[in-house]
Amino acid sequence: AGEPSMFAKCTAEFVGTFLLVLTVGCNVLGGSGVWAGVSIACVLMVAIYALGGISGANFNPAVSTALGISQAMGGPGLDWQTVGIYSTVQSLAGVVAALCYSGLFGETFNLAPAKGFSWHHAGLCELLYTFMLCFVVLNVAAAKKNVQEKNQYYGLAIGFVIIAGAYGAGAVSGGCFNPAVALGLDLSKSGGPFFEGTGFGWSGPYIVYELVGALLAAVFFKLVRPGDFGGHSSTASELLSEFLGTYMLVLTVGLNVLAKSPAGAFSIAASLTSMIYALGDVSGAHFNPAVTVSILASGRAQDLTPGK
Numbered sequence: 618a619g620e621p622s623m624f625a626k627c628t629a630e631f632v633g634t635f636l637l638v639l640t641v642g643c644n645v646l647g648g649s650g651v652w653a654g655v656s657i658a659c660v661l662m663v664a665i666y667a668l669g670g671i672s673g674a675n676f677n678p679a680v681s682t683a684l685g686i687s688q689a690m691g692g693p694g695l696d697w698q699t700v701g702i703y704s705t706v707q708s709l710a711g712v713v714a715a716l717c718y719s720g721l722f723g724e725t726f727n728l729a730p731a732k733g734f735s736w737h738h739a740g741l742c743e744l745l746y747t748f749m750l751c752f753v754v755l756n757v758a759a760a761k762k763n764v765q766e767k768n769q770y771y772g773l774a775i776g777f778v779i780i781a782g783a784y785g786a787g788a789v790s791g792g793c794f795n796p797a798v799a800l801g802l803d804l805s806k807s808g809g810p811f812f813e814g815t816g817f818g819w820s821g822p823y824i825v826y827e828l829v830g831a832l833l834a835a836v837f838f839k840l841v842r843p844g845d846f847g848g849h850s851s852t853a854s855e856l857l858s859e860f861l862g863t864y865m866l867v868l869t870v871g872l873n874v875l876a877k878s879p880a881g882a883f884s885i886a887a888s889l890t891s892m893i894y895a896l897g898d899v900s901g902a903h904f905n906p907a908v909t910v911s912i913l914a915s916g917r918a919q920d921l922t923p924g925k
Contacts, residue, residue, distance in 0.1 A: 642718030654783030711801030785872025
């Protein structure tokens with residue numbers, strides 16, 4: 618089979634993003650509670666597996682932007698024309714999905730920081746978990762080693778980022794981690810047959826923070842995998858890998874505890890799983906001094922370097 622046409626790729630991006638935003642809206646308006654994060658993560662995962670072979674299954678302008686920045690720095694990714702086309706299609710799909718869930722339920726909801734939190738609290742959560750999402754995508758789907766090995770876990774790793782972020786950071790910002798989601802949710806308050814015409818405006822700050830997260834993801838992707846950019850791996854890249862994995866794990870623990878998450882253990886495990894899949898071949902993905910000491914004591918990897 619030949620390369621899919623741009624029309625086919627855009628159709629795949631539209632369908633995947635539409636399903637994602639529709640699922641977000643239906644879960645919120647349907648009051649699904651505990652299982653909302655899992656539901657959203659699952660629709661993202663199955664759409665990635667279904668459509669990844671056609672368009673790459675970005676379904677997120679932040680992911681497309683991260684891929685564009687990566688290629689611009691000399692690594693794997695997308696050209697800027699494709700980034701622009703994908704982002705436009707994804708944003709349109711988000712708005713259409715918002716029309717659909719609003720029409721289905723006859724109501725909609727605000728995109729805004731949770732009660733008791735300010736815009737910078739929500740923005741920081743969006744930045745950090747959009748960073749995590751884009752970083753995992755780059756490592757499990759774009760990195761040269763994973764592309765060559767044709768791994769089958771990429772969809773699971775990406776979907777689990779949503780579970781990691783939804784139950785902790787979601788209690789602060791709502792857990793968009795996607796400009797198409799933020800735009801669709803926000804525009805659903807700005808007018809239309811079922812829209813209340815209030816609340817528009819939060820998507821702007823959310824999108825800015827999410828795109829900063831995408832930029833950071835591309836930069837750190839280059840730092841942990843210099844070989845994908847024409848450089849050579851080093852101890853520094855391995856140490857950075859351990860720092861990032863441990864940071865996201867502990868962050869997820871803290872947010873889940875403070876938010877009194879009903880699915881804290883699952884969210885924390887999802888965070889650990891995603892980062893292990895992303896960085897296991899870089900540093901071994903210990904993310905825990907006890908694991909490192911155990912490996913050293915076993916005598917099987919005394920230098921503690923990953924298998925190359």
